Amino acid sequence: MSTQEPAPESGPESAEAYHARLMDQTDAAGRLPFTVDEAMVAWDIYPYELDGLRMKPLAPLADAEPDRQGEDPATCRCRGEGFAEGPLAWSNERWLLKVLAGGLPSELMLQPRAHHDLADLPADLAAEMGVLIAAVTAAAESLPSVHRCHLARYGDGGAHLHLFFWARPARVLQLRGSTLVDWADQLPPLPDEVRRANAEHVGAHLVAAVGGQGPSGL
Ligand SMILES: [Zn+2]
Structure with a gap:
Protein backbone atom coordinates (compact mmCIF):
# COMPACT_ATOMS: atom_id res chain seq x y z
CA MET A 1 0.00 0.00 0.00
CA ASP A 67 -41.90 8.66 14.46
CA ARG A 68 -44.00 5.56 13.91
CA GLN A 69 -47.53 5.00 15.26
CA GLY A 70 -47.12 4.13 18.95
CA GLU A 71 -43.51 5.29 19.29
CA ASP A 72 -44.68 6.77 22.59
CA PRO A 73 -46.36 3.76 24.26
CA ALA A 74 -49.02 6.05 25.75
CA THR A 75 -50.31 6.75 22.22
CA CYS A 76 -50.00 3.18 20.89
CA ARG A 77 -53.07 1.35 19.60
CA CYS A 78 -52.44 -1.31 22.27
CA ARG A 79 -53.56 1.26 24.86
CA GLY A 80 -56.78 1.97 23.00
CA GLU A 81 -60.12 0.22 23.08
CA GLY A 82 -60.61 -2.68 20.71
CA PHE A 83 -56.95 -3.63 20.37
CA ALA A 84 -57.58 -7.17 21.57
CA GLU A 85 -61.05 -7.59 20.13
CA GLY A 86 -60.22 -8.94 16.75
CA PRO A 87 -61.19 -10.37 14.41
CA LEU A 88 -58.88 -12.96 15.90
CA ALA A 89 -57.97 -16.42 14.64
CA TRP A 90 -56.36 -17.26 17.98
CA SER A 91 -55.15 -15.68 21.23
CA ASN A 92 -53.71 -16.44 24.65
CA GLU A 93 -52.83 -14.35 27.70
CA ARG A 94 -49.81 -12.83 25.98
CA TRP A 95 -50.44 -12.91 22.20
CA LEU A 96 -53.07 -11.99 19.61
CA LEU A 97 -53.31 -13.47 16.11
CA LYS A 98 -55.38 -11.03 14.08
CA VAL A 99 -57.16 -11.83 10.83
CA LEU A 100 -56.47 -9.27 8.09
CA ALA A 101 -58.63 -8.62 5.05
CA GLY A 102 -56.98 -9.37 1.73
CA GLY A 103 -56.95 -11.61 -1.31
CA LEU A 104 -54.64 -14.36 -0.07
CA PRO A 105 -56.23 -17.48 1.50
CA SER A 106 -54.96 -16.35 4.90
CA GLU A 107 -53.39 -13.05 6.03
CA LEU A 108 -52.59 -12.98 9.73
CA MET A 109 -50.77 -10.63 12.10
CA LEU A 110 -49.20 -11.83 15.37
CA GLN A 111 -48.79 -9.22 18.14
CA PRO A 112 -47.92 -9.34 21.84
CA ARG A 113 -50.63 -7.89 24.06
CA ALA A 114 -47.98 -5.87 25.93
CA HIS A 115 -46.19 -2.97 24.23
CA HIS A 116 -42.86 -4.18 22.80
CA ASP A 117 -40.98 -3.94 19.54
CA LEU A 118 -38.89 -6.86 18.31
CA ALA A 119 -35.59 -5.45 19.54
CA ASP A 120 -36.85 -5.03 23.11
CA LEU A 121 -38.97 -8.17 23.35
CA PRO A 122 -38.30 -9.87 26.72
CA ALA A 123 -36.62 -13.26 26.48
CA ASP A 124 -39.65 -15.24 27.66
CA LEU A 125 -41.90 -13.64 25.03
CA ALA A 126 -39.21 -14.05 22.37
CA ALA A 127 -38.99 -17.75 23.17
CA GLU A 128 -42.76 -18.13 22.96
CA MET A 129 -42.78 -16.14 19.71
CA GLY A 130 -40.46 -18.74 18.19
CA VAL A 131 -42.86 -21.52 19.11
CA LEU A 132 -45.80 -19.51 17.76
CA ILE A 133 -44.07 -18.71 14.45
CA ALA A 134 -43.67 -22.43 13.82
CA ALA A 135 -47.23 -23.22 14.96
CA VAL A 136 -48.93 -20.45 12.94
CA THR A 137 -46.94 -21.48 9.88
CA ALA A 138 -48.00 -25.11 10.30
CA ALA A 139 -51.63 -24.08 10.82
CA ALA A 140 -51.73 -21.87 7.71
CA GLU A 141 -49.93 -24.47 5.62
CA SER A 142 -52.56 -27.05 6.61
CA LEU A 143 -55.21 -25.06 4.69
CA PRO A 144 -56.08 -26.95 1.49
CA SER A 145 -55.70 -23.83 -0.68
CA VAL A 146 -52.26 -22.96 0.77
CA HIS A 147 -48.88 -24.43 -0.01
CA ARG A 148 -46.52 -22.18 1.95
CA CYS A 149 -46.86 -19.49 4.58
CA HIS A 150 -44.47 -16.54 4.30
CA LEU A 151 -43.30 -14.58 7.34
CA ALA A 152 -42.55 -10.84 7.34
CA ARG A 153 -41.57 -8.24 9.89
CA TYR A 154 -41.17 -4.63 8.71
CA GLY A 155 -42.03 -2.35 11.62
CA ASP A 156 -41.64 0.90 9.66
CA GLY A 157 -45.24 2.00 10.24
CA GLY A 158 -45.97 0.94 13.80
CA ALA A 159 -43.74 0.65 16.87
CA HIS A 160 -45.79 -2.22 18.38
CA LEU A 161 -44.31 -5.55 17.23
CA HIS A 162 -46.36 -7.10 14.44
CA LEU A 163 -45.38 -10.16 12.40
CA PHE A 164 -47.19 -10.86 9.13
CA PHE A 165 -48.03 -14.36 7.91
CA TRP A 166 -48.93 -14.37 4.20
CA ALA A 167 -50.38 -17.66 2.92
CA ARG A 168 -49.20 -18.39 -0.61
CA PRO A 169 -51.93 -20.13 -2.64
CA ALA A 170 -51.17 -23.71 -3.62
CA ARG A 171 -50.13 -24.29 -7.24
CA VAL A 172 -50.28 -20.58 -8.15
CA LEU A 173 -46.59 -20.60 -8.92
CA GLN A 174 -46.26 -16.96 -9.98
CA LEU A 175 -47.04 -16.01 -6.37
CA ARG A 176 -43.97 -17.77 -5.00
CA GLY A 177 -41.28 -15.79 -3.22
CA SER A 178 -40.83 -12.22 -2.13
CA THR A 179 -43.05 -10.61 -4.77
CA LEU A 180 -46.10 -12.23 -3.15
CA VAL A 181 -47.06 -8.97 -1.45
CA ASP A 182 -47.02 -7.10 -4.78
CA TRP A 183 -49.37 -9.67 -6.30
CA ALA A 184 -51.50 -9.64 -3.14
CA ASP A 185 -52.07 -5.90 -3.52
CA GLN A 186 -53.94 -6.58 -6.76
CA LEU A 187 -55.88 -9.75 -5.87
CA PRO A 188 -59.66 -9.63 -5.43
CA PRO A 189 -60.60 -9.75 -1.74
CA LEU A 190 -61.38 -13.11 -0.20
CA PRO A 191 -65.15 -13.62 0.28
CA ASP A 192 -66.07 -13.14 3.95
CA GLU A 193 -67.31 -16.71 4.37
CA VAL A 194 -64.03 -18.10 2.98
CA ARG A 195 -61.93 -15.85 5.24
CA ARG A 196 -64.01 -16.92 8.25
CA ALA A 197 -63.80 -20.67 7.45
CA ASN A 198 -60.04 -20.47 6.85
CA ALA A 199 -59.46 -18.50 10.07
CA GLU A 200 -61.53 -21.04 12.02
CA HIS A 201 -59.40 -23.84 10.57
CA VAL A 202 -56.18 -22.03 11.56
CA GLY A 203 -57.49 -21.25 15.04
CA ALA A 204 -58.56 -24.82 15.74
CA HIS A 205 -55.18 -26.09 14.53
CA LEU A 206 -53.40 -23.67 16.88
CA VAL A 207 -55.51 -24.50 19.94
CA ALA A 208 -54.65 -28.16 19.38
CA ALA A 209 -50.95 -27.32 19.01
CA VAL A 210 -50.30 -24.67 21.68
CA GLY A 211 -53.53 -24.21 23.69
CA GLY A 212 -55.06 -20.76 24.05
CA GLN A 213 -58.37 -19.56 22.67
CA GLY A 214 -59.79 -20.12 19.21
CA PRO A 215 -61.33 -17.58 16.84
CA SER A 216 -63.37 -14.62 18.03
CA GLY A 217 -64.98 -11.65 16.36
CA LEU A 218 -64.78 -13.15 12.87
ZN1 LIG B 1 -48.24 -0.91 21.73
Missing part, protein backbone atom coordinates in the same frame (compact mmCIF):
# COMPACT_ATOMS: atom_id res chain seq x y z
CA SER A 2 1.31 3.48 -0.88
CA THR A 3 1.83 5.75 2.06
CA GLN A 4 -0.06 8.48 0.11
CA GLU A 5 -3.36 6.54 0.19
CA PRO A 6 -5.72 7.47 2.99
CA ALA A 7 -5.97 4.93 5.76
CA PRO A 8 -9.07 2.77 5.35
CA GLU A 9 -11.87 3.83 7.61
CA SER A 10 -12.60 1.35 10.32
CA GLY A 11 -15.94 0.38 11.75
CA PRO A 12 -19.38 0.16 10.15
CA GLU A 13 -20.45 2.57 7.41
CA SER A 14 -22.45 5.69 8.27
CA ALA A 15 -25.95 6.44 6.91
CA GLU A 16 -24.48 9.38 4.95
CA ALA A 17 -21.79 7.23 3.34
CA TYR A 18 -24.28 4.51 2.42
CA HIS A 19 -26.64 7.02 0.77
CA ALA A 20 -23.75 8.81 -0.98
CA ARG A 21 -22.66 5.52 -2.58
CA LEU A 22 -26.18 5.08 -4.00
CA MET A 23 -26.31 8.67 -5.26
CA ASP A 24 -22.99 8.14 -7.06
CA GLN A 25 -24.72 5.58 -9.30
CA THR A 26 -27.74 7.73 -10.26
CA ASP A 27 -28.23 9.52 -13.58
CA ALA A 28 -28.97 13.23 -14.13
CA ALA A 29 -32.59 12.70 -13.05
CA GLY A 30 -31.49 10.98 -9.86
CA ARG A 31 -32.53 7.49 -11.02
CA LEU A 32 -30.56 4.35 -10.30
CA PRO A 33 -29.89 2.24 -13.41
CA PHE A 34 -32.65 -0.28 -14.09
CA THR A 35 -31.03 -3.70 -14.11
CA VAL A 36 -32.78 -6.66 -15.63
CA ASP A 37 -30.19 -9.42 -15.84
CA GLU A 38 -30.12 -11.54 -12.67
CA ALA A 39 -32.46 -9.06 -10.97
CA MET A 40 -35.89 -9.73 -9.52
CA VAL A 41 -37.57 -8.36 -12.64
CA ALA A 42 -36.10 -11.26 -14.67
CA TRP A 43 -37.88 -13.87 -12.52
CA ASP A 44 -41.15 -15.36 -13.72
CA ILE A 45 -42.66 -14.42 -10.36
CA TYR A 46 -42.24 -10.69 -11.06
CA PRO A 47 -45.78 -9.23 -11.36
CA TYR A 48 -45.22 -6.38 -13.84
CA GLU A 49 -44.32 -6.19 -17.52
CA LEU A 50 -41.17 -4.17 -18.09
CA ASP A 51 -42.50 -1.85 -20.79
CA GLY A 52 -42.34 1.68 -19.37
CA LEU A 53 -41.06 0.55 -15.98
CA ARG A 54 -38.30 2.67 -14.43
CA MET A 55 -36.92 3.51 -11.04
CA LYS A 56 -38.21 6.51 -9.12
CA PRO A 57 -35.58 9.20 -8.52
CA LEU A 58 -33.70 8.48 -5.31
CA ALA A 59 -34.82 10.87 -2.56
CA PRO A 60 -32.32 12.82 -0.47
CA LEU A 61 -31.19 11.34 2.81
CA ALA A 62 -33.80 12.22 5.45
CA ASP A 63 -32.69 14.45 8.31
CA ALA A 64 -34.10 11.93 10.78
CA GLU A 65 -36.35 8.89 10.98
CA PRO A 66 -40.03 9.83 11.38
Whole structure:
Protein backbone atom coordinates (compact mmCIF):
# COMPACT_ATOMS: atom_id res chain seq x y z
CA MET A 1 0.00 0.00 0.00
CA SER A 2 1.31 3.48 -0.88
CA THR A 3 1.83 5.75 2.06
CA GLN A 4 -0.06 8.48 0.11
CA GLU A 5 -3.36 6.54 0.19
CA PRO A 6 -5.72 7.47 2.99
CA ALA A 7 -5.97 4.93 5.76
CA PRO A 8 -9.07 2.77 5.35
CA GLU A 9 -11.87 3.83 7.61
CA SER A 10 -12.60 1.35 10.32
CA GLY A 11 -15.94 0.38 11.75
CA PRO A 12 -19.38 0.16 10.15
CA GLU A 13 -20.45 2.57 7.41
CA SER A 14 -22.45 5.69 8.27
CA ALA A 15 -25.95 6.44 6.91
CA GLU A 16 -24.48 9.38 4.95
CA ALA A 17 -21.79 7.23 3.34
CA TYR A 18 -24.28 4.51 2.42
CA HIS A 19 -26.64 7.02 0.77
CA ALA A 20 -23.75 8.81 -0.98
CA ARG A 21 -22.66 5.52 -2.58
CA LEU A 22 -26.18 5.08 -4.00
CA MET A 23 -26.31 8.67 -5.26
CA ASP A 24 -22.99 8.14 -7.06
CA GLN A 25 -24.72 5.58 -9.30
CA THR A 26 -27.74 7.73 -10.26
CA ASP A 27 -28.23 9.52 -13.58
CA ALA A 28 -28.97 13.23 -14.13
CA ALA A 29 -32.59 12.70 -13.05
CA GLY A 30 -31.49 10.98 -9.86
CA ARG A 31 -32.53 7.49 -11.02
CA LEU A 32 -30.56 4.35 -10.30
CA PRO A 33 -29.89 2.24 -13.41
CA PHE A 34 -32.65 -0.28 -14.09
CA THR A 35 -31.03 -3.70 -14.11
CA VAL A 36 -32.78 -6.66 -15.63
CA ASP A 37 -30.19 -9.42 -15.84
CA GLU A 38 -30.12 -11.54 -12.67
CA ALA A 39 -32.46 -9.06 -10.97
CA MET A 40 -35.89 -9.73 -9.52
CA VAL A 41 -37.57 -8.36 -12.64
CA ALA A 42 -36.10 -11.26 -14.67
CA TRP A 43 -37.88 -13.87 -12.52
CA ASP A 44 -41.15 -15.36 -13.72
CA ILE A 45 -42.66 -14.42 -10.36
CA TYR A 46 -42.24 -10.69 -11.06
CA PRO A 47 -45.78 -9.23 -11.36
CA TYR A 48 -45.22 -6.38 -13.84
CA GLU A 49 -44.32 -6.19 -17.52
CA LEU A 50 -41.17 -4.17 -18.09
CA ASP A 51 -42.50 -1.85 -20.79
CA GLY A 52 -42.34 1.68 -19.37
CA LEU A 53 -41.06 0.55 -15.98
CA ARG A 54 -38.30 2.67 -14.43
CA MET A 55 -36.92 3.51 -11.04
CA LYS A 56 -38.21 6.51 -9.12
CA PRO A 57 -35.58 9.20 -8.52
CA LEU A 58 -33.70 8.48 -5.31
CA ALA A 59 -34.82 10.87 -2.56
CA PRO A 60 -32.32 12.82 -0.47
CA LEU A 61 -31.19 11.34 2.81
CA ALA A 62 -33.80 12.22 5.45
CA ASP A 63 -32.69 14.45 8.31
CA ALA A 64 -34.10 11.93 10.78
CA GLU A 65 -36.35 8.89 10.98
CA PRO A 66 -40.03 9.83 11.38
CA ASP A 67 -41.90 8.66 14.46
CA ARG A 68 -44.00 5.56 13.91
CA GLN A 69 -47.53 5.00 15.26
CA GLY A 70 -47.12 4.13 18.95
CA GLU A 71 -43.51 5.29 19.29
CA ASP A 72 -44.68 6.77 22.59
CA PRO A 73 -46.36 3.76 24.26
CA ALA A 74 -49.02 6.05 25.75
CA THR A 75 -50.31 6.75 22.22
CA CYS A 76 -50.00 3.18 20.89
CA ARG A 77 -53.07 1.35 19.60
CA CYS A 78 -52.44 -1.31 22.27
CA ARG A 79 -53.56 1.26 24.86
CA GLY A 80 -56.78 1.97 23.00
CA GLU A 81 -60.12 0.22 23.08
CA GLY A 82 -60.61 -2.68 20.71
CA PHE A 83 -56.95 -3.63 20.37
CA ALA A 84 -57.58 -7.17 21.57
CA GLU A 85 -61.05 -7.59 20.13
CA GLY A 86 -60.22 -8.94 16.75
CA PRO A 87 -61.19 -10.37 14.41
CA LEU A 88 -58.88 -12.96 15.90
CA ALA A 89 -57.97 -16.42 14.64
CA TRP A 90 -56.36 -17.26 17.98
CA SER A 91 -55.15 -15.68 21.23
CA ASN A 92 -53.71 -16.44 24.65
CA GLU A 93 -52.83 -14.35 27.70
CA ARG A 94 -49.81 -12.83 25.98
CA TRP A 95 -50.44 -12.91 22.20
CA LEU A 96 -53.07 -11.99 19.61
CA LEU A 97 -53.31 -13.47 16.11
CA LYS A 98 -55.38 -11.03 14.08
CA VAL A 99 -57.16 -11.83 10.83
CA LEU A 100 -56.47 -9.27 8.09
CA ALA A 101 -58.63 -8.62 5.05
CA GLY A 102 -56.98 -9.37 1.73
CA GLY A 103 -56.95 -11.61 -1.31
CA LEU A 104 -54.64 -14.36 -0.07
CA PRO A 105 -56.23 -17.48 1.50
CA SER A 106 -54.96 -16.35 4.90
CA GLU A 107 -53.39 -13.05 6.03
CA LEU A 108 -52.59 -12.98 9.73
CA MET A 109 -50.77 -10.63 12.10
CA LEU A 110 -49.20 -11.83 15.37
CA GLN A 111 -48.79 -9.22 18.14
CA PRO A 112 -47.92 -9.34 21.84
CA ARG A 113 -50.63 -7.89 24.06
CA ALA A 114 -47.98 -5.87 25.93
CA HIS A 115 -46.19 -2.97 24.23
CA HIS A 116 -42.86 -4.18 22.80
CA ASP A 117 -40.98 -3.94 19.54
CA LEU A 118 -38.89 -6.86 18.31
CA ALA A 119 -35.59 -5.45 19.54
CA ASP A 120 -36.85 -5.03 23.11
CA LEU A 121 -38.97 -8.17 23.35
CA PRO A 122 -38.30 -9.87 26.72
CA ALA A 123 -36.62 -13.26 26.48
CA ASP A 124 -39.65 -15.24 27.66
CA LEU A 125 -41.90 -13.64 25.03
CA ALA A 126 -39.21 -14.05 22.37
CA ALA A 127 -38.99 -17.75 23.17
CA GLU A 128 -42.76 -18.13 22.96
CA MET A 129 -42.78 -16.14 19.71
CA GLY A 130 -40.46 -18.74 18.19
CA VAL A 131 -42.86 -21.52 19.11
CA LEU A 132 -45.80 -19.51 17.76
CA ILE A 133 -44.07 -18.71 14.45
CA ALA A 134 -43.67 -22.43 13.82
CA ALA A 135 -47.23 -23.22 14.96
CA VAL A 136 -48.93 -20.45 12.94
CA THR A 137 -46.94 -21.48 9.88
CA ALA A 138 -48.00 -25.11 10.30
CA ALA A 139 -51.63 -24.08 10.82
CA ALA A 140 -51.73 -21.87 7.71
CA GLU A 141 -49.93 -24.47 5.62
CA SER A 142 -52.56 -27.05 6.61
CA LEU A 143 -55.21 -25.06 4.69
CA PRO A 144 -56.08 -26.95 1.49
CA SER A 145 -55.70 -23.83 -0.68
CA VAL A 146 -52.26 -22.96 0.77
CA HIS A 147 -48.88 -24.43 -0.01
CA ARG A 148 -46.52 -22.18 1.95
CA CYS A 149 -46.86 -19.49 4.58
CA HIS A 150 -44.47 -16.54 4.30
CA LEU A 151 -43.30 -14.58 7.34
CA ALA A 152 -42.55 -10.84 7.34
CA ARG A 153 -41.57 -8.24 9.89
CA TYR A 154 -41.17 -4.63 8.71
CA GLY A 155 -42.03 -2.35 11.62
CA ASP A 156 -41.64 0.90 9.66
CA GLY A 157 -45.24 2.00 10.24
CA GLY A 158 -45.97 0.94 13.80
CA ALA A 159 -43.74 0.65 16.87
CA HIS A 160 -45.79 -2.22 18.38
CA LEU A 161 -44.31 -5.55 17.23
CA HIS A 162 -46.36 -7.10 14.44
CA LEU A 163 -45.38 -10.16 12.40
CA PHE A 164 -47.19 -10.86 9.13
CA PHE A 165 -48.03 -14.36 7.91
CA TRP A 166 -48.93 -14.37 4.20
CA ALA A 167 -50.38 -17.66 2.92
CA ARG A 168 -49.20 -18.39 -0.61
CA PRO A 169 -51.93 -20.13 -2.64
CA ALA A 170 -51.17 -23.71 -3.62
CA ARG A 171 -50.13 -24.29 -7.24
CA VAL A 172 -50.28 -20.58 -8.15
CA LEU A 173 -46.59 -20.60 -8.92
CA GLN A 174 -46.26 -16.96 -9.98
CA LEU A 175 -47.04 -16.01 -6.37
CA ARG A 176 -43.97 -17.77 -5.00
CA GLY A 177 -41.28 -15.79 -3.22
CA SER A 178 -40.83 -12.22 -2.13
CA THR A 179 -43.05 -10.61 -4.77
CA LEU A 180 -46.10 -12.23 -3.15
CA VAL A 181 -47.06 -8.97 -1.45
CA ASP A 182 -47.02 -7.10 -4.78
CA TRP A 183 -49.37 -9.67 -6.30
CA ALA A 184 -51.50 -9.64 -3.14
CA ASP A 185 -52.07 -5.90 -3.52
CA GLN A 186 -53.94 -6.58 -6.76
CA LEU A 187 -55.88 -9.75 -5.87
CA PRO A 188 -59.66 -9.63 -5.43
CA PRO A 189 -60.60 -9.75 -1.74
CA LEU A 190 -61.38 -13.11 -0.20
CA PRO A 191 -65.15 -13.62 0.28
CA ASP A 192 -66.07 -13.14 3.95
CA GLU A 193 -67.31 -16.71 4.37
CA VAL A 194 -64.03 -18.10 2.98
CA ARG A 195 -61.93 -15.85 5.24
CA ARG A 196 -64.01 -16.92 8.25
CA ALA A 197 -63.80 -20.67 7.45
CA ASN A 198 -60.04 -20.47 6.85
CA ALA A 199 -59.46 -18.50 10.07
CA GLU A 200 -61.53 -21.04 12.02
CA HIS A 201 -59.40 -23.84 10.57
CA VAL A 202 -56.18 -22.03 11.56
CA GLY A 203 -57.49 -21.25 15.04
CA ALA A 204 -58.56 -24.82 15.74
CA HIS A 205 -55.18 -26.09 14.53
CA LEU A 206 -53.40 -23.67 16.88
CA VAL A 207 -55.51 -24.50 19.94
CA ALA A 208 -54.65 -28.16 19.38
CA ALA A 209 -50.95 -27.32 19.01
CA VAL A 210 -50.30 -24.67 21.68
CA GLY A 211 -53.53 -24.21 23.69
CA GLY A 212 -55.06 -20.76 24.05
CA GLN A 213 -58.37 -19.56 22.67
CA GLY A 214 -59.79 -20.12 19.21
CA PRO A 215 -61.33 -17.58 16.84
CA SER A 216 -63.37 -14.62 18.03
CA GLY A 217 -64.98 -11.65 16.36
CA LEU A 218 -64.78 -13.15 12.87
ZN1 LIG B 1 -48.24 -0.91 21.73
